[in-house]
Amino acid sequence: xxxxxxxVSASPHFRSAKTTRGIxxxxxxxxxxxxxxxxxxxxxxxxxxxxxxxxCCVFFEWSFRKFILKKSNTVGxxxxxxxxxxxxxxxxxxxxxxxxxxxxxxxxxxxxxxFGGIGQNFVNPAIGGRIFMLLSFxxxxxxxxxxxxxxxxxxxxxxxxGATPLVSEDILPSVGDMFMGxxxxxxxxxCIFALIIGxxxxxxxxxxxxxxxxxxxxxxxxxxxxxxxxxxxGAEFVIYQxxxxxxxxxxxxxxxxYSTSPISTKGKIIFGIGCxxxxxxxxxxxxxxxxxxxxxxxxNILTPLIERITTPKPFGTPKKEKKAKEAQA
Amino acid sequence: MSKIPAGVLTxxxxxxxxxxxxxxxxxxxxxxxxxxxxxxxxxxxxxxxGAPCEPVVKPGDDVSVGQVIGDTDKFVSAPIHATVSGKVKxxxxxxxxxxxxxxxxxxxxxxxxxxxxxxxxxxxTNRDEFLKAVRASGLVGLGGAGFPTHVKLGFSPxxxxxxxxxxAAECEPFITVDYRECIxxxxxxxxxxxxxxxxxxxKNVVIAVEDNKPEAFNVLKRIADNEYDVGDKVKLMVLKSRxxxxxxxxxxxxxTGRKVPPGKLPADVGCVVMNVxxxxxxxxxxxxxxxxxxxxxxxxxxxxxxxxxxxxPIGTNIGEIIDFCGGFKTEPGKIITGGxxxxxxxxxxxxxxxxxNNAILAFDKNDAQFKKQTDCIRCGSCAAACPLSLTPTNxxxxxxxxxxxxxxxxxxxxxxxxxxxxxxxPAGIPLVQYMKLAKAVLREEAAK
Numbered sequence: 150x151x152x153x154x155x156x157v158s159a160s161p162h163f164r165s166a167k168t169t170r171g172i173x174x175x176x177x178x179x180x181x182x183x184x185x186x187x188x189x190x191x192x193x194x195x196x197x198x199x200x201x202x203x204x205c206c207v208f209f210e211w212s213f214r215k216f217i218l219k220k221s222n223t224v225g226x227x228x229x230x231x232x233x234x235x236x237x238x239x240x241x242x243x244x245x246x247x248x249x250x251x252x253x254x255x256x257x258x259x260x261x262x263x264f265g266g267i268g269q270n271f272v273n274p275a276i277g278g279r280i281f282m283l284l285s286f287x288x289x290x291x292x293x294x295x296x297x298x299x300x301x302x303x304x305x306x307x308x309x310x311g312a313t314p315l316v317s318e319d320i321l322p323s324v325g326d327m328f329m330g331x332x333x334x335x336x337x338x339x340c341i342f343a344l345i346i347g348x349x350x351x352x353x354x355x356x357x358x359x360x361x362x363x364x365x366x367x368x369x370x371x372x373x374x375x376x377x378x379x380x381x382x383g384a385e386f387v388i389y390q391x392x393x394x395x396x397x398x399x400x401x402x403x404x405x406x407y408s409t410s411p412i413s414t415k416g417k418i419i420f421g422i423g424c425x426x427x428x429x430x431x432x433x434x435x436x437x438x439x440x441x442x443x444x445x446x447x448x449n450i451l452t453p454l455i456e457r458i459t460t461p462k463p464f465g466t467p468k469k470e471k472k473a474k475e476a477q478a
Numbered sequence: 479m480s481k482i483p484a485g486v487l488t489x490x491x492x493x494x495x496x497x498x499x500x501x502x503x504x505x506x507x508x509x510x511x512x513x514x515x516x517x518x519x520x521x522x523x524x525x526x527x528g529a530p531c532e533p534v535v536k537p538g539d540d541v542s543v544g545q546v547i548g549d550t551d552k553f554v555s556a557p558i559h560a561t562v563s564g565k566v567k568x569x570x571x572x573x574x575x576x577x578x579x580x581x582x583x584x585x586x587x588x589x590x591x592x593x594x595x596x597x598x599x600x601x602x603t604n605r606d607e608f609l610k611a612v613r614a615s616g617l618v619g620l621g622g623a624g625f626p627t628h629v630k631l632g633f634s635p636x637x638x639x640x641x642x643x644x645x646a647a648e649c650e651p652f653i654t655v656d657y658r659e660c661i662x663x664x665x666x667x668x669x670x671x672x673x674x675x676x677x678x679x680x681k682n683v684v685i686a687v688e689d690n691k692p693e694a695f696n697v698l699k700r701i702a703d704n705e706y707d708v709g710d711k712v713k714l715m716v717l718k719s720r721x722x723x724x725x726x727x728x729x730x731x732x733x734t735g736r737k738v739p740p741g742k743l744p745a746d747v748g749c750v751v752m753n754v755x756x757x758x759x760x761x762x763x764x765x766x767x768x769x770x771x772x773x774x775x776x777x778x779x780x781x782x783x784x785x786x787x788x789x790x791p792i793g794t795n796i797g798e799i800i801d802f803c804g805g806f807k808t809e810p811g812k813i814i815t816g817g818x819x820x821x822x823x824x825x826x827x828x829x830x831x832x833x834x835n836n837a838i839l840a841f842d843k844n845d846a847q848f849k850k851q852t853d854c855i856r857c858g859s860c861a862a863a864c865p866l867s868l869t870p871t872n873x874x875x876x877x878x879x880x881x882x883x884x885x886x887x888x889x890x891x892x893x894x895x896x897x898x899x900x901x902x903x904p905a906g907i908p909l910v911q912y913m914k915l916a917k918a919v920l921r922e923e924a925a926k
Contacts (some may be wrong), residue, residue, distance in 0.1 A: 156812045156846045158822040159911035161897030162839075163499065165653070167904040168851050182586070226852060268855045412858035412869060456872075463889030464727065464866035465737035 165235060169267075173227035175356045180234050181349035186330050186340030189208040190296045191242040198249055203233030206251035213262050216237035220266075220379050228267050232256055235275035238337020239442070240282070242339060243294045252282040272449040273406045283442070292440055327392040338395040348401040357405040360417035364401040366391065368425025380464075386415060390432065399441035400424070409449040416452075416459035423448045423455075456467070476477065487684065487715035487792040490735035493728045495865040495911045497898045498818065501690055502651045502778075510774045510787045513802045515589050518668055519774045519793030520572060521547065523581040525619040525833040527625045528554030533583050539566045545594040545768050547583050556833075557616045558586055560918050561771040561791035563592035573688065575815055575824045575832070580831070585793070599767040605635065608677045615763040616770040616833070620644065621656070621724070621753035625835030627760070630752070631678060631747045634729075642660040642680040643733045643744075643826050644671060646687045646694060647717060647724030650817025654838045655774040658787055659755045666758035668701045671712060673761060674752075677759040681903035683712040684733040685754075688719040689906050721819060722896040726751045728865055740892045755836075770833060777803045779839035781810040790831055796838055797827035811846025819897040844883050859900035860909055866892050870899040870909045877916040 163352030187195040210229040214220045221230075236256055240249065264270045270277075283290045296390070322332045330340030338344075351357045373390040390396075404410060404424050411420050422442045431440025448455075482488060510613050524530035531548030535541060541560040548558035560583075568584040600611035611630035644667070660667065675683050695716060702714040717723050717732055727738045729751045736747040744751050759770060771792060778785040783804030790799055796815070800806065802806040814821040815835045818852050832840075860870040868889050876884040893913045899907040 155810065155825060156824055158812075158848070159908055159914060160814075160818075160820050160822070160895065160901075161819040161901050161910065162625040162812060162814055162821060162841070162846075163901060164821065164848050164906060165497070165902050165904075167902065168849055168906070169855055169904045170855065172904055223852075228855075266853060267854045305517045352657075387697070407855050412856065412871070414863050460869055460872065460888065463740050463892040465739040465742070465866055465892075466889075467739055 165458045168315055169226045169228075170464045172356055175230055175354045176231050176402070177227065179350045179356075180231070180238075180337075182343035182346045183238065183398070184234070186278050186343040187238070187242070187336040190330050190339060191294055191336050191402075198240060198244065198246070199234055199338065201246060202237035202240075202249050202253055204238070205250050206230065206257050209254055209257040213373040218262065219451040223266060226267060229257060232261070232274045232278075234337075235273075235398075235402060238402075239275065239279040239288065239321055239335050239336075240347040241275065241293050242336040243292055243339050244289050248282060248286050248289060251285075251445065252278040255281045260378050268408045271452070272446050273403050273409050276403055276446050276449075277283065279442050280446060288325045290353055293335075295333050296331050296339075300376070321389065324392070327389065328423075332393070334393070335395060335398075338398040339445065341392050341397050344397040344401055348397075351401070351405075356413065357401075358417060360411060360414050361404045361421040363398040364421025365404055366396065368422045369396060369428055370417035372426065372429040376429075382477075394432070394439045396428065399445055403442075404445050404448070409452055411452055411455045411459060413456075413459045416455045418449050419455050419459060420452065420474055422453065482716055483699070485703070485710075485713070487628055487713050487733075488649035489715070489717055489732040489894060490729050493720070493723060493731055493865050494867065495863045495898060496722060496902050497769070497863050499651050499721045501719065501900065503654050503657070503690070503838055504652070505776050505785050505787050506654045506657055506691075508654075508658075508729065508785070508787050510655070510662065510789050512789045513593055513749065513794070513799060515562060516565070516791060516794045516798055517587055517589075518795070519585050519587065519791055520795070521558055521561060521583045521585065521646060521793035522574060522830060522832065523583070524557060525558065525572075525624060525792070526554075526556045527590060527623065528552065528629070528644055530580065531555060531558050532788040533569045533581060534568070535560075535566045535583060537566050537568055540564075540565055541585060542592040543771055544597045547585075548581075554629050556628070557614065558583075558617050559769045559771050560594070561790050561793050562587040563590050564588040565865055572830075575822055575829050577825075593768070597767045597769075599600040599765060600763070604675070605677055605679075611764065612760060615760070617756060617759055617763070618833050619753055620755040620759065620773060620834065620836065622650075622820065622834055622836055625834070627752070627756055630745075631658045631674070633750070635679070637745065637748075639678075639680040639745055639748050639750060639805060641720050641734055641749045642671075642675060642678075642683045643729050643751040644683065644685040644754050644757055645724055645729055645751050646685060646691075646698060647729070648691075649688060649719065649721045649724040650819055650821075650837075651721075652778045653776045653817050654837055655776050655787055655836055656754050657691055657694050658774065659758050660691075660697050663762075664697045664701065664759045667698070667754060667841060668704060668706075669765075670761035672704075672706045673764065674713070674757065680750075681711060683769040684715050685712070685803065686717060686724075686729055686733060688713045688723060689716050709738060722894075722898060725865070725894060725896055727894070729822075740889060744836065772832065773835070775831065775835060776837040777839075778812075778837065780842045780845050781806045781808050781813075781840040783807040792833055793830040796824070796831060799831065799838060800827060800840065803877070806840060808842045810840040811843035812841045813829075814841075819901065820895065851906040851908070854907060855875075857905060859902040863902040865896065865898065865899040866894065867900075868893055870913065871907075873916055874907070874909065874912045877912060877919060880919070885916055885920060890920055893917070917925045 206229040255272040260274040260277035428440040428442035529552035542563040572582040578923040617627040618624045
């Protein structure tokens with residue numbers, strides 16, 4: 150029997166049900182608890198900024214690929230939605246709307262699409278966008294909104310501003326408030342509880358491995374512990390260091406970005422430790438208010454190098470040869 | 479299987495990676511049925527890895543079952559036998575399932591299935607006679623690879639090979655013929671295990687089975703615990719079912735903890751891995767002298783009306799076998815020989831069954847569709863799934879860039895094309911196709 154309609158392909162003839170869109174959807178679901186928390190803590194404006202950021206990212210990705218790059222439409226993979234949410238989560242809720250749009254434009258067009266789109270960018274788009282905004286709009290980016298200034302308060306810049314615990318230690322919220330996110334800060338980073346729920350969801354769904362978040366957070370804890378021991382500060386200092394700033398948001402959602410972190414577990418641990426160390430150095434000795442974004446972006450740049458030294462040797466490669474090859478490399 | 483009884487081995491060293499594929503062993507309870515003698519068989523002269531055979535018959539010759547119709551003096555090869563009795567109709571090129579032209583002998587059957595008068599049980603008392611007999615039987619690895627068995631078993635006696643692994647893992651979805659072999663022909667397996675062990679001087683024999691086949695487990699357990707087993711040298715090993723557990727290198731690792739280095743064979747680390755159906759055939763051949771003229775196949779898939787396990791003469795037309803299984807119940811979208819993970823998609827059903835084919839699977843249009851291919855997101859699923867510690871996405875990248883040095887360094891040629899990477903890729907990238915391409919590119923580069 151001749152059959153012209155048979156489909157011929159290389160093996161395997163079965164594929165798993167896992168898709169890029171499915172993975173991205175899982176990440177979005179994992180971000181929902183933190184989004185709800187941001188609405189509760191910072192009011193409607195936090196949700197409006199997130200929605201605006203998502204819409205802009207999706208629009209820029211679609212229009213830039215369609216009209217400038219003249220390439221396929223990739224909005225359906227939902228990665229632009231994640232960039233939109235993550236960038237919004239890294240902004241104070243009082244930020245002017247037009248700044249959000251410019252940040253999104255930079256993140257999607259410059260950091261992501263100009264380098265070839267999904268999987269090709271060498272730094273995390275949301276972090277790239279955030280750092281661009283931090284350098285361009287330093288004032289607005291560091292005017293932290295106080296929590297609970299009224300749900301319907303959409304005034305933005307007129308809202309009360311206060312210092313984050315990282316900047317000023319005069320008026321520290323309680324550890325419980327820190328954990329639940331009742332403090333000033335970027336709109337998505339404060340509620341550690343919600344971020345951990347999202348992180349657990351990602352681990353259960355096997356979207357991320359625990360290697361990067363754990364090594365990142367543990368390194369910060371260890372270094373801050375040593376610092377406390379040497380300086381003689383209270384153990385509380387370590388806890389506040391862990392719960393403040395964007396550590397959990399960065400460690401769980403941004404350092405684990407596939408395209409900008411190593412593939413092997415060994416590489417992931419080195420990456421996480423590197424992020425932790427740079428974060429601590431910036432927080433303890435730098436003049437910047439926060440080090441998580443910078444640490445991740447620096448380690449993003451080092452990723453190809455980490456990959457090169459941590460890629461496992463093919464099965465059964467003799468030990469001796471392994472060493473000889475390493476010496477060569 | 480929840481509890482592993484005492485005396486049964488588990489993996490010495492767990493295999494990394496792999497994928498949990500749906501077993502779909504729908505035909506496990508179906509006994510193997512013989513199909514009616516086909517009117518015509520087309521027997522290719524190359525159904526093994528190594529040198530092709532030259533036809534030794536010409537059109538018009540009368541042949542009977544088991545008569546040699548193709549042979550060569552090359553060592554790495556296996557003779558080909560007539561699988562039906564009748565008249566040779568043609569000797570000429572045909573297109574093989576993989577698209578390559580090969581010589582083939584077409585025999586028109588007289589329907590009698592007359593055995594060749596020259597068939598008699600071989601006299602085997604020592605190693606050399608045994609290996610000669612195995613070659614004469616035309617046996618090649620029945621698990622799918624088609625490597626001539628006498629070459630595999632013909633290792634130099636001073637090479638210090640101590641372990642024989644009988645592979646009944648059958649980790650590919652759908653296929654159940656090895657399982658049926660365990661259930662239906664356990665005596666053959668029993669006698670094969672002890673014959674091969676004694677003649678070739680193996681110190682240990684490990685019979686490996688996956689834990690999703692409890693009945694096969696019980697049968698094989700009795701073989702391993704048999705009274706012939708002086709000094710308890712034959713052991714059963716039960717493995718957690720996971721693809722590609724049954725691959726040779728993985729088997730060696732599970733059974734002995736040894737790792738076969740890149741470019742080497744199991745024999746280089748003191749092991750020989752043999753498919754359970756191949757072993758059973760060896761003992762049948764020693765008893766009857768009837769060479770490899772038929773084999774069992776699983777016929778299954780969403781487009782097959784009545785899935786079956788069938789015994790067919792080698793060279794039977796695939797379309798005829800499908801017709802025997804009730805034909806197609808829906809329009810087929812894809813037909814493959816072998817399992818869904820490593821099998822070969824064929825362009826039409828007008829092709830002969832080869833010695834090493836263990837299944838014919840036909841899928842409907844829906845199953846034939848893959849998810850749309852999108853860009854790599856570097857999620858690392860492929861690297862996590864690779865049992866050989868490769869990073870397929872990096873190989874793809876290096877291949878696209880024609881970066882030969884990197885390609886060699888990251889081990890392109892280690893890949894055994896098990897398909898675990900492509901199976902797990904969320905972006906639907908045909909990674910195995912890239913691996914094949916990468917190997918071809920390297921070969922081309924080396925030839926320059």
